Amino acid sequence: MIALRAKDVDFEVTYINLQEKPDWFLEISPHGKVPVLVVDDVPLFESNAIAEYLDEVIAPRLHPEDPIKRARNRAWTDFVPDFAKALSGTYYTKSKDEVAAGIEAAPARLAKLEQALSDERENDGPYFNGDKISLVDAAYAPFFQRFAFVEHKLQTGILKDFPLVQAWSDALLATDLVTGSVVDTFDIEFVKSLKRREFYVGSMFEAEAAAAE
Ligand SMILES: N[C@@H](CCC(=O)N[C@@H](CS)C(=O)NCC(=O)O)C(=O)O
Structure with a gap:
């Protein structure tokens, strides 16, 4: 998402519930993971592969020009x-x-x-x-x-x-x-996922979770 934003290109985001992945998503995401970028009906997956693709086809270049620096990056x-x-x-x-x-x-x-x-x-x-x-x-x-x-x-x-x-x-x-690369409700969605997964830190966000109810 950050790479897309840095390229200042138009794109549409569809958020999915990872607890209940829709069938259409499972059909285009071989490992059932996000992100997936659909380009001309072809799904690309794996963040790095997506980022590399974007950098090849859309300016400005986000990789360094120098091949050695690029490899080290x-x-x-x-x-x-x-x-x-x-x-x-x-x-x-x-x-x-x-x-x-x-x-x-x-x-x-x-x-x-x-x-x-x-x-x-x-x-x-x-x-x-x-x-x-x-x-x-x-x-x-x-x-x-x-x-x-x-x-x-x-x-x-x-x-x-x-x-x-x-x-x-x-x-x-x-x-x-x-x-700006995350949803406006990122904080509360993140808290909810920490609590759902019963992580210790989730218990430190009781007030935030209650306020969101
Ligand atoms: N190596 C993958 C990892 C992607 C990944 O782990 N995505 C997580 C969310 S950050 C996911 O979709 N988890 C859902 C699941 O594994 O069921 C990438 O960089 O794209």
Whole structure:
């Protein structure tokens, strides 16, 4: 969604209930996962494949022009699942003890990203390559966005030892490209899903959940 927004192209979004996936969706999504982008009746799936396709066919280019930089950006995009686990390992957890274990485990992966931010650019950012949003930014931003939301309550402090990562997150969450990429009701929908899945952090949002009833 962020890549589409960065391309300033017209698109239509259909949200589905992942608890009750419609048949038409299961027919076009081989793994039953979102996102899927339908282009001229052809479904594309997997976020990275979709983003790469968009970058090939719609300007402006979000990948760096230099092939070496591009390859390194792609390599760091491949790190997203590991990074996402570092963050979600604190809040996709069922108890205080599991939160604590997630906090203990996170730094090993966050340190790699801190090093990458230091190595990959010869400027002060604020984004992964510099002053322009790239596909790496688009890939990481949704995970920073979800973490920032729960971090208000959880107060894990896991980013405090990683100033470049924290500054990158702040920059991404300060742009409308990212904040506008989710539904207006994102906060409450996210809270509902945390509560439905009985994650510990869900219990910290009782007031928000009650207000939404
Ligand atoms: N590797 C996939 C992962 C997509 C994914 O995990 N999507 C989740 C939502 S963020 C999903 O559709 N979950 C529903 C399910 O697995 O049933 C991608 O990057 O597109």
